[in-house]
Amino acid sequence: MKIRRNKEIDPYDNGAFTTIPGPATRFFRKSIIWQIWRFTVLNIKIMRIVIGGHS
Amino acid sequence: MAQVVVLGAGISGHTAALTLKRKLGKKHNVVVVSPNKNYQWVPSNIWVGIGRMKSKKVIFDLAPVYKKQKIEYHQAKAVSLYPEGDAQNSKPFLKAKYTSKEKAGQEVTIEYDYLVNATGPRLRFDTTPGLGPEAGLVQSVCTYPHAEEAWENLKKVFEKLKNGEKQTIVIGTGHPKATCQGAAFEYALNIAHEINKRKLNKLADIVWITNEYEVGDFGMGGAYVKRNGYITSTKVFTESILAEYGIRWIKRAGVQKVDEKAVYFETLDGEKHELNYDYAMLIPSFSGINLPTFDKNGADVTAKVFAPNGFMKVDADYTAKPYEEWSGADWPSIYQNPEYKNLYAPGIAFAPPHGISKPMKSKNGTEIFPTPPRTGMPSGVMGKIVAENIADRIKKNTENHKHKASMARMGAACVVSAGYGFRSGLAATMTVFPIVQDIEKYPDWGRDIRYTVGEAGLAGHWVKLVLHYMFLYKAKAKFLWHLIPE
Numbered sequence: 001m002k003i004r005r006n007k008e009i010d011p012y013d014n015g016a017f018t019t020i021p022g023p024a025t026r027f028f029r030k031s032i033i034w035q036i037w038r039f040t041v042l043n044i045k046i047m048r049i050v051i052g053g054h055s
Numbered sequence: 056m057a058q059v060v061v062l063g064a065g066i067s068g069h070t071a072a073l074t075l076k077r078k079l080g081k082k083h084n085v086v087v088v089s090p091n092k093n094y095q096w097v098p099s100n101i102w103v104g105i106g107r108m109k110s111k112k113v114i115f116d117l118a119p120v121y122k123k124q125k126i127e128y129h130q131a132k133a134v135s136l137y138p139e140g141d142a143q144n145s146k147p148f149l150k151a152k153y154t155s156k157e158k159a160g161q162e163v164t165i166e167y168d169y170l171v172n173a174t175g176p177r178l179r180f181d182t183t184p185g186l187g188p189e190a191g192l193v194q195s196v197c198t199y200p201h202a203e204e205a206w207e208n209l210k211k212v213f214e215k216l217k218n219g220e221k222q223t224i225v226i227g228t229g230h231p232k233a234t235c236q237g238a239a240f241e242y243a244l245n246i247a248h249e250i251n252k253r254k255l256n257k258l259a260d261i262v263w264i265t266n267e268y269e270v271g272d273f274g275m276g277g278a279y280v281k282r283n284g285y286i287t288s289t290k291v292f293t294e295s296i297l298a299e300y301g302i303r304w305i306k307r308a309g310v311q312k313v314d315e316k317a318v319y320f321e322t323l324d325g326e327k328h329e330l331n332y333d334y335a336m337l338i339p340s341f342s343g344i345n346l347p348t349f350d351k352n353g354a355d356v357t358a359k360v361f362a363p364n365g366f367m368k369v370d371a372d373y374t375a376k377p378y379e380e381w382s383g384a385d386w387p388s389i390y391q392n393p394e395y396k397n398l399y400a401p402g403i404a405f406a407p408p409h410g411i412s413k414p415m416k417s418k419n420g421t422e423i424f425p426t427p428p429r430t431g432m433p434s435g436v437m438g439k440i441v442a443e444n445i446a447d448r449i450k451k452n453t454e455n456h457k458h459k460a461s462m463a464r465m466g467a468a469c470v471v472s473a474g475y476g477f478r479s480g481l482a483a484t485m486t487v488f489p490i491v492q493d494i495e496k497y498p499d500w501g502r503d504i505r506y507t508v509g510e511a512g513l514a515g516h517w518v519k520l521v522l523h524y525m526f527l528y529k530a531k532a533k534f535l536w537h538l539i540p541e
């Protein structure tokens with residue numbers, strides 16, 4: 001993904017003051033092994049908040 | 056034999072109807088009244104609006120499912136309610152008008168012992184001049200026909216970009232008090248993804264316009280998430296994603312009007328602005344259906360049953376109080392109408408006691424802030440517990456409501472896809488627990504930080520795909536459907 005923090009962009013544009021993911025974060029976002037792990041974690045969290053939220 | 060009537064076959068009503076039939080069996084009658092012949096899995100409309108999914112993949116015919124489940128189905132729209140019956144009939148009933156081709160316009164009277172009003176939102180395009188697909192200016196993705204049309208028009212934008220024409224694309228909230236930011240945000244990310252993929256981003260100015268005080272508020276006052284050793288606000292997370300996708304944003308904006316040329320809005324500082332656009336998708340304000348309601352003498356008692364915004368009054372604390380005094384205890388947990396105890400309103404149909412985000416007013420007196428969202432997962436859970444409580448009342452003859460699901464005790468997951476494809480897709484997953492902050496229980500962050508997540512990755516896309524197929528499977532009431540949680 002191209003980051004719009006280049007010469008064409010106003011350096012005081014609202015996007016200029018944010019955090020932007022670095023190469024490692026972007027790599028892990030698409031890494032199959034890491035994402036299978038995250039998929040498991042997310043599903044467990046979602047299940048717990050669904051089931052734990054009502055009686 | 057008891058008769059339970061469910062109005063609406065959306066996420067909440069359909070869940071309620073299937074659960075009721077499963078719990079009540081053959082001895083009692085479950086009736087569904089809903090104007091649309093199809094069930095639609097609304098969250099996937101985003102993929103329809105981006106041309107990634109045909110609408111037939113997000114819908115299915117309700118009649119065969121109800122026939123198999125032995126649920127009586129009327130393709131009709133409820134038009135009035137008589138919770139005490141009338142001079143001729145002492146049993147509560149409602150009147151509905153058929154919308155099916157065969158019987159269009161004919162009226163039917165349906166008696167009930169219990170009524171579940173799960174009619175969701177009324178899309179109030181009329182409250183913002185120029186909004187709505189009917190006016191032909193601004194797109195919507197709130198229903199699948201709207202999403203189809205949004206995609207047809209988006210294709211034209213892609214063509215223009217390919218031909219070297221600059222295009223301004225405005226996505227966000229179309230009313231100063233609109234909600235459902237998550238859906239619009241997801242649509243903005245998907246458009247940006249498609250444009251970036253086609254390498255047309257240099258010519259596209261994509262603008263996220265929102266009534267939130269800060270982006271990432273999502274109508275629930277934002278949330279805090281644990282990331283890389285910091286506790287950060289969803290503002291940081293959301294801004295980062297917008298910037299990464301090349302989307303600029305305008306916050307604290309209450310859209311007041313749209314014409315062929317521009318979107319007109321006021322910001323919280325009281326300034327009036329206009330933003331020229333080539334393509335826009337703006338979420339309208341929502342109200343309830345506000346069913347005219349009459350007592351047995353024919354007197355209009357609508358105001359007893361429905362709040363002024365058309366949503367049904369339930370077991371919430373509606374006492375007007377300032378933001379500082381809002382509490383989780385104000386939120387309903389059984390969705391029962393206090394006036395008529397056999398009326399229930401799960402999902403978007405219930406009247407919230409107040410917002411979740413802090414109310415804000417511009418110096419001109421315009422209220423600009425999101426009203427509270429009621430997303431799919433909680434809507435399904437509410438439908439289920441309402442059905443369980445009604446089944447208990449009928450079968451065990453108890454007035455005790457054992458099953459409870461307050462938004463102040465329940466979590467929500469919002470999976471915002473930002474690209475499609477098993478290996479190339481991406482989604483921002485946000486989970487919060489509980490939806491309504493509970494400062495007494497979680498004094499630091501308002502929520503349980505262990506279950507409040509904000510992260511982007513392929514996993515979120517898989518979650519979204521799994522939810523799509525899993526919930527459609529469940530909604531079709533296929534083998535062991537009831538084991539799939541809401």
Ligand SMILES: Cc1cc2nc3c(=O)[nH]c(=O)nc-3n(C[C@H](O)[C@H](O)[C@H](O)COP(=O)(O)OP(=O)(O)OC[C@H]3O[C@@H](n4cnc5c(N)ncnc54)[C@H](O)[C@@H]3O)c2cc1C
Nearest residue numbers: 063064065066067097098133174175238402403429430431
């Ligand atoms: C584009 C989009 C994307 C979304 N994405 C997500 C997401 O990713 N995750 C999430 O959790 N939530 C999401 N949501 C929110 C979610 O779709 C809603 O919370 C959910 O649909 C609410 O369920 P409901 O049953 O209350 O209302 P609805 O699903 O709107 O159902 C209302 C039903 O009532 C019927 N009805 C209306 N008037 C009458 C009448 N007079 N008589 C009888 N029946 C009537 C309607 O035809 C419909 O069948 C999204 C919403 C949109 C618009």
